[in-house]
Structures are given as C-alpha cells and as structure tokens.
Amino acid sequence: MSRITLEKVCKSYGAHGVLHDIDLDIEDGEFVVFVGPSGCGKSTLLRQIAGLDRPTSGDIRIDGKLVNSVPAADRGLAMVFQSYALYPHMSVRQNLAFGLENARMPRAEIDKRIAEAARMLEIGDYLGRRPGQLSGGQRQRVAIGRAIVRNPTAFLLDEPLSNLDAELRISMRAELSALHDRLKTTMIYVTHDQIEAMTLASRIVVLRKGRVEQVGTPLDLYNRPANRFVAGFIGAPSMNFVKGSVVEVGEAATSVSLMGTTVALPRPAAGAVAGQTVSVGLRPQHISLAGDGEAGVPVEVALVEALGSETVIHSRTATGERLQAVLAGQHALRTGENVRLSFAPDDLHLFDEGGLRLA
C-alpha cells in the first residue's frame, strides 16, 4: 500500500519560488507522470517526494503518515536517476546489493532478491561487470534493478529514458509499462516528453512554472484540456490556435466566428458572452482537405512534409493565421498551392483570453 498525498507543497530557493501550492493525491498502484517543459519544477517536486529535499512549506504524506522530516532512506521509496547514478567503482551485483547491505539484510535474502531482479530484467549475464563496461540500455536496466531489489512502496523515476537513443527508448518504454503491470507498485515518472507521458501514464500531471496546470488521464488531457497551455503541450504536432470571437451563446450550442466563417459548436460555453474575443484550438489531426462542394477555409500551402503514412502541411489562411494539418495518406500537394481545409465544429476547443477553457 502506498498512497502519496501532497498538500500545499511549496519550495523556494531564497526568494526564487520553484514550486507553488502543489496539491496532489496519488493512489496506490497508479502510474503517474509529471510532465512539463524544462524548468517547470517537475524534478524538484520528485526530489521533495523522495526526501532528497525538504519543502519550504506544505505536507507530504505517505499512507497518511506525515513524512516531511523522515529522511529519504526511511520513506520506503526507490529512485531511478536520469544519469542512472550507478556507483562506477562497484560491479553490477555490488550496485544492487549496496542498499540492501546498508539495511543489514541477511546475505541469503540479498542474493535471492538480486537473482530475482536479474531474471526479471535479464541482466544476469553481466552481474560481475562494472557500469562502465555496459551499454546505455544495460545501465538503464541495472538502475531499475537497483530500485526493484529494495522492494519499495513506490518507484520514483526521473527522466530515466532521456539518455537512450530513440529506438531503445521506445522498447524500454514498453518494458517499463510491462514492469508496472507486473509489480503493481505506484510509480511516479518525470519526463518532458509528452509522448512518453501519454503512453505510460494512468494519470498525467502537467506542470508549468511550479504550478499544476491539469491532472487527468492521458485522453482527458487530450480531449478536454483545461487551458491553452495543456492544449498546446499535449499532442504532436501541437494544437493550432486561431483568433475568433463569440457570436452567440446558446443552451446547447455556441457559435463562433473564425477565419472568415462562423461555426456552431454543439456545446454550451459556460461564462462566455457574445462579442468576446476567444482563442480557438484545433488539432492538426482533426483537419482534412475539403471535398468538392464542401465548405472549407481557403489556405495557401507553405510547406509539405510527406511522411508516407501521413502528410503534414503548414499553411496560411487569407486572414494571416497559420494552420498545421496532418492528413492521412499521401497527397500530391505543392508549396504555394491553394486548397480548402475543413474540420468538424465538435473538434474545436474554446479558450478565453486568460487561456482558460470555455468549451
């Protein structure tokens, strides 16, 4: 059992605030991913939970027990560092055993746990080697192994895949996911890569400038981003934003004018008033080429990226807005060509001038 609760956690270094009033409730067995641009405080937050740093104010509870003043080693957590932080002068076996020896565990039990972790992570063949003699992926496994043997109540992973090449990262991602399914232990994972966050998380915490922007399942965040930042951060390529204004707010629909046309969202926009300037978000994947006779926004193609399975086009509207579109399949489009793009009104997101979601 490990339920981690943060209440109004703040951290500042001198006058410089890094974390502001973080409230978070992490359930037992969850795979929570902290995601955000670099410098948003996600690693700092992880260090507070680990106990490597003390919050300036606020409470951290593990299973309801206040752990603010409990040292890192006694919180029952294990951490995997970005640089792996394997002890370079010790063999893999010694690396795995170090924490257990410090806990004065009997030799037989240590050997048993190492053997089990080695089998699970397939690192049995190089237990006698030093970290310097291992490849990046192998080091990564050892670092995870060092966390596993401690049998922690929760795993904390600080950008564990960022030092691997792209191919290895994808396979390790799948392995981590499988590991979580098998161990069913709480995992808190920090990354700046939103694709990692989307693929791994049972819940994502989006952070920006030391504040939580939104907490939710990956699809929640994708489908109903709470603000413009989350909308732009989640999803690749990122969401298009165009200027628009509210024409009419109804009970079941909201009509908005944008890019020279007026569309009706089949949803009410709470708090919106007619004439209000809004930012309208539209994912590139939700845009398609307008068929003959179909309504569409005329644009001029500025760049075509043919990826084979899909075609990404960068375009400019008559009103000067930039639109990126991801079209399925291959299209014979040229730079400078004029085409018409269409989208479903249901796929639009409305944000007010402060960036908060209206509909």
Add this chain to the structure above:
Amino acid sequence: MGNVLAFLTRRRGGDRWHWTDVVTWVWLIGGLLVMFGPAVWLVLSSFKTPAALAEFPPTLMPYVIEEVSVAGYDHPLPLYEVRQADGRTVVLAEVRRIGIIAQMVDPKAPGAIVKVNIADRAPVEKVSFATSNYTEPFVHFDFLRFLWNSVFVTVMATAVTLLINSMAAFALAKYKFRGQSLILIVIVGTLMVPLGVIMVPLYSMISALGLFNSLWGVIWPTVATPTGVFLLRQYMLTIPDELIDAARMDKASEWQIYWRIVLPLAAPALAVLAIFSVVWRWNDFLWPLIVLSQSQLYTLQVGLNVYAGQLNVQWHYILAMTVVTMIPVVLVFVFLQRFITRGIATSGLK
C-alpha cells in the same frame, strides 16, 4: 623500433628543417641538461674520493691516480707520466714530493731516485668508483634506525594527511552550509603563511603537548595541508551529486557515503596527494631537526647532518647518503607518475 625512430625524427618542415624544429630540439636538449645534469652530477660525485672531490677543475667521472707496488717501498706508489728533457715520456712512481721537485723511481728499476719538476709530469688516471662512500656509513652510521624513523614518519603522516584532508574536502565539496566559501578561502589562504612564521608558536604547542622528542611531534603539525584539501575538493566537485543522492536513497549513512562512494571515486586525486605527501615528509629537514634532539629518533635527512661538521664537511658521505635517500622518492615517481599527471589534469591544479 622503426616507429620510435620515425617519431623522434619527425619534423614540422617535412623533409627539411623548419626553424621551429631546431628551436624544439635545442629547447628539449637544454631542458634535459638542466633537469638531469645536477642529478647525474650528484650520482657520479657520490662515487668520488675526498681527493677527487676537492680537485680543480672538477671532473665529471670519478678518477683516481693509478698506483703500483714497488720493491723496497711499504705502500703502493702513485704513477705519473714524466716528460723528459729529450722529449720522450716515461711512467715513473712518486716516492715523495719536496716543494716543486718530486722524487720518483722507475718501477722496473727501483734503485735510482729521479728528481722531476712537478710541472713536467701528469698523473696516470683511471676511472674508479669509491663504493666505500656507500658501505662505510652503513657500518658506523645508524642508517637502519634513521631509515625506520623516516619511513614511520612518512607513512603515518601520509595516511593521516589523506584521511583528514579528504574529510575536509568532502565537506567543502558536497555539503552546502553557511560560510562554506569563506572556510575554503581561509584554508587556501594559509598557503601564504611560511613555516618560519609559525615555527616558534608551533614549537611551544608541540612542547606543551609533550610531543617534543617524539616522532608524532614531527607528524602532527604537517598533516593538515591546504594544497591537499584544495586538490581533493576540486576533484570531488567532479563526482556527480546524483551518486550521493542515490546512496542516500540506498540508506547509506553520511560516513558510508564518504567512505564507500566518495573516497574510492577520488582515488586518482588521493594518489596524487599521497605522492606529494610522501615526497614532502621524506625530504623534511628543518622541522624534524627542531623537534628531534636525540640521535636515535633522527630521520635520514636529520641524520645526514652529522656529516656536516662545523669545520669539516664529509662531502663524499653526504653525497652518497643523499643518493640513497633519493631512491624511494624516485621510485614513487617512476611507478605512480601516471597518477600524478592524470590527477593534476583532472583536478585542474598545477
């Protein structure tokens, strides 16, 4: 072999000599002479007899005058080449010298004394190594006792130096606390205080602690070195903090972090400091001379001092024993040289 030759004769100018090639060779050969000259001179001179040492102009190699036993004389007589009036040269043995006239005999016909002006003769010399310079001190000089004292002081002082300097360096490199940089500046600042300034207070402290005439009295004042703290701190700064965080997550106490993580990883810098410390302590002269007044406690360097009397300096013994005391230091450098260069390179210290 071919590679070595190709490397040595490689020139910037290709087939021809560029002026930088000439400058490089002159510079390197000059440097070799400046660095090695005194050492070679010392070793060669340590094999000279007192007479050869006093000779002017000095010779590079240790020469002695060849001697021969002549019937009718108790001791062997020195041989000289004598230029005779008719221009021929003969080899004669000198019996005695009176003023500028030497009385000489022909070793083959020892009956007749020949009188020769000393300007007309030259000694017959041969190279001979006076190994007695080395063997005699071992007999009437308590070399083994002095050696033991020196080894004890060097080993103990180095061990304690490594321990306490690395502890200070660990704290200064890996803990954040108020006044951290001030403490570092003060420690490094003590480099500016020469031994002469603190000698008297140091002496009264050692004396008050009852360490006068004790080898520990030589050891304790030398173990805290600003150079060592600085060198180790600079090196420890390169050990990633994440390793220490990882050790903390692994339930390691602060002592274990120091002893099992930081110390093994700082081994190259520790090796450098160990070498420096060995050389410093081995060569120490002034402080042991002050603290130790009983001859059974003398270190080698102090012990050597017995050959330098007020009126008479026995250079041949001093030179020979100096060579002997140099051997450990030279060995340390020969075998640990790669640690020195690597440690200095990585700690950014010269």
